[in-house]
Each structure stands twice: as structure tokens, then as C-alpha cells.
Amino acid sequence: MQKNYEDLTFADDFIFCKVLTINKELCKELLELILNVKISRIEYVEDQKSVDMTYDGKGVRFDVYVEDDDTVYDIEMQTSITVDIPKRIRYYQGMIDLNLITAGESYKKLKKTFIIFICLKSPFDGFNLPIYTFSEICEQDNRVHLNDDTVKIIINAAGDRSLVSQEMAQFLDYVSGNAAEGGFVKKLDMAVDVVKTKKELEVEYMTLRMKLQEEREEGREEGREEGRQIGRLEGQIMERIKTSLIFNATKETIVGGLIRDFHISEDEAEKYYETYK
Template identity: 45%
Template sequence: MKRIKDWEELTIQDNFLFLKVMQNKRLCQHLIEKILQIKIVEITYPDTEKSIDVRWDSKSVRLDVYVKDETGRVYDIEMQCENEANNGLAKRTRYYQGMIDMELLNKGDVYDNLKPSYIIFICTFDAFAKGRPMYTFRNRCVEEEGLELNDEATKIFLNSKGDSEALDPDIRAFLRYVDGKAAEGAFVQALDTEVKAIKQHKETRREYMTLAMELKRQRQFGREEGREEGREEGRKEERLKMILAMLQDGVAKETIAKYAKVSVDYITELGKKNHLL
């Protein structure tokens, strides 16, 4: 289980801080434009509570940074600091895609109303171990090379450990910054300035500290619950040993049942199973 960081330790890699930075429309829009090499007039956050959500649990059903542009195209941006076994990240994009499509279609709408969607994972590791700084996936036909399904669903995995001169300069600098390097270029310097401004914001610091304390409380509760389960298992084992010992000594089943607080039928079944009756 990952250690809960102190406020001073947070960087752009940390989900809480990344989400706060992405609430800056100008920076969020520029990042999307540079990753996809498109031009966007304006982005909006359709539902703040759903779009920018502080997510501690990898099983959360919420999308991190969920925005739309003026054409209706949808973008979900996620910071990923841990790879997942059994192709977990890829399956996560499949799940997110379903969530996005349900959000885009109202009851009775035709499928033509589905707008293009982009799920973008910014990874601090190489998710596919091929050395590329960016992996773009779209649905293609297996039998006919070059034939795309054209369902307008795109998944992109950025790799902060990778590099290529073919990348947009801002994205190259951004990936280095995510990897812990110095802020280079106007865009990444603006990101870094936003990070520093957020970390000076007292209310945001209190928000993080409250969340951190709640998470610690939940973890502690889980440990206490686990210890209590262990104690209960120990008590059951001791009771079983006592019952078997009393049966071996010829104590009446009714007496054993009374003191062990179990049924006579349970004593009988246990005795037969252990060849004591």
C-alpha cells in the first residue's frame, strides 16, 4: 500500500495536485491540443463534481479530468503512476469508454450522436515496454490492413520515460517534467508556476490534509477490522480444540454444547468427522 505523502512532497505526478492544475482551462486545453495536434476553440467542464474528482481508489467509477470542446468532442485525462497486472490499464480504458458513451447518449438518442472521444493516460512508466513516448490506439480490422472501424474512440498512453524528436516540443518537455526533470519551455514553466501557486494556497492545503487524514482513518479501520477477524479466527480454533478434547474425555455432548455455545448437532457432526463418536 502506497504511503500517503505529506503536502510538501506532492508533485505533478500526484493525482490530487494534477487534478488541481488541470482545472486551469488554458493549461488543460493547451495540453490536449499538443498531445492530439488539434486546435480547440474552448473547453468546458460539463460537471465539476464528476469531472474533477479527487480519486484515492483505483476502483473509483469517476473520471479524473473530463472535458468537452466546442464541437462536442470529449477528453478524459488521467495520471497513472502504477502499472496494473493482467493488462489492467487497457481494460480500464475499455471501462472508461463505456462510461463516457453512456454520458454522451441520452435515452432514445441515436448512435450517430456519439461524438469523438479521447482517453489519455499520462504514465510515469512504459506501459507497453516498447520504448515509445506515446502509444495511440484505435480499433482496426484484423483481416484487412489499414481498415479502421471509425468508431471515433481513441486511447492514448504517454510514457514519461520515453523520448522522441518527432514529439511536439511542449509534450517532450512536459514528459520530462512529469519524470521529475526541470521545467523547460514556456508551457511547462507555466505548469510549474501553477503547481507552486496551488501549493501556496492554504485552503487547498487544508483540503488535502483533510483527505489524507480521512484516508489514514480508513486504512487504520481496515487494519483494526483485520486484526479483529484474526482474533475471532483464533477464538474459533481454540474452541474447536476444547470441543475435541472434551469429546476424547467422554464429556456429554449436551454439556460441551452448553459451554462451547454451539448446538448439539454441531458437536455430533464434529465428533463423527474426527472419529470420536
């Protein structure tokens, strides 16, 4: 269910993207907090960056995509917990790499990448770390690193606060919906308030909300029509089987006719026969 604009928080995708792309310094501070490193500058920030690189147009839309001379940062807000987060991260990595170099170019042009997912809960059952950092390490000897310059980070807002700095704990609290405490988090909260006063962004959000609603309605109607088509097909198959049995047709004849006339597999034809005989 889509929220009203006035009810949105930093953890909502739309506000998250706008705050970090309008306020480059806040985006830089957030990256420094998560990575525990100093970043000299951010040269390029784009919200909802799209990359369509595959033959069928299937691509990816990044939340916040930051790129400087030698590093790419992708920051994603993930409010719903799904089991496919690791595969999503893998897919995002591939799309980033395809976007960085074109066919025939040297692999040396690939920049270091950080893919960061901020989640409300841990996606790993039985574990509750506040931060999970993954890089390629040899399983046989963890002293050997692949050094492919890729790092994946998952932030767990529900994680154990004792394992992180006070500033990070305050950020996790804020993402979880608690009141803003601490200098950096208060700046984020002020930026959220400023974004929510901008009428043009409210119009953009409402337009996006209406578009998503229309797409859902179209999808539901397509599903209903598909269901009606399946129902009509099954009705025709049932009628064929009942009629054939009246004329004492054999099972082999009926199944063969279903396969031929309805373009279904032998297994499907067998199941229909057993159901309606």
C-alpha cells in the same frame, strides 16, 4: 504514504487536477500537445468528476473530465504502475458512455472520446514508446476501421524522447520530476506554484489526506477483526476434530459434522480434518 502539501508536484493527482481545472487554457494546450490537433475551445471542465451508474453504486472518479459540443476528454495522472491499466481504461470508457446517454436514447448521441493516461513508466513490458495510441482496427485487414469514435492514449514519461517533438519531450521530463524547460512547461510550473500558495486548497488536501488515512485505518481494523474471526473459527474446528477423535468418530462423521455445523464446503472440511487429525 501521503506527501506533505509543500512537497507536491504536477505529477501528484491533487495538484494535477487543480492546475488543469483552474487553468482552462493550460488544459487546452496540454490536450493539443498530446493529440497534435488544434482545439477551438473548452466549454466544460470538472475535476474529480464522479459517475455512479451501476445498481450497486460502483462508479468511477475521473481526474480531469473535459466535455464540449462533440468530444469528451478524460485525462488521468497515473503515478503507480499497475497491470490493470488496460482494464481500467475499458471500464472508464463504459462509464463515460453510460454518462453520455440514458436508456432509450439513440447511440448517435455518443460523443467522440479520448481517454488519456499519463504514466511515469511504460505499462507494457519490453516496449518503451513515449506515446501509445489505440483505436479499433480490424485484425484481418488494418485498412478497415471500426470508426466507433473512441481513442485511448497512454503517455509514458520514461519513453524514448527521440520519437516526439521537443515540446513533448520537455513535458515528459517535467512529469518525470526534472526542472521545467520550455515555454509550455514553465507555464505549468508557474501554475503549480500558484495553486500551492492557495490556503483553501491546502486545507482541502489536508482534509482529503485525513479522510484517506481514516479509511485505511478502518480497513486495517476490519482486516484484523476478520483475521480474529477466522482464528476463532479455526480454533473451534480444531477442538471439534480433536474431541471427536477421542470418541473414535470416523472421518466421514467428523467431516459431515464440520460441513453441517460450520457451514463450510466439503473440501474445506477435508483440509481441516487432515490438518488437525
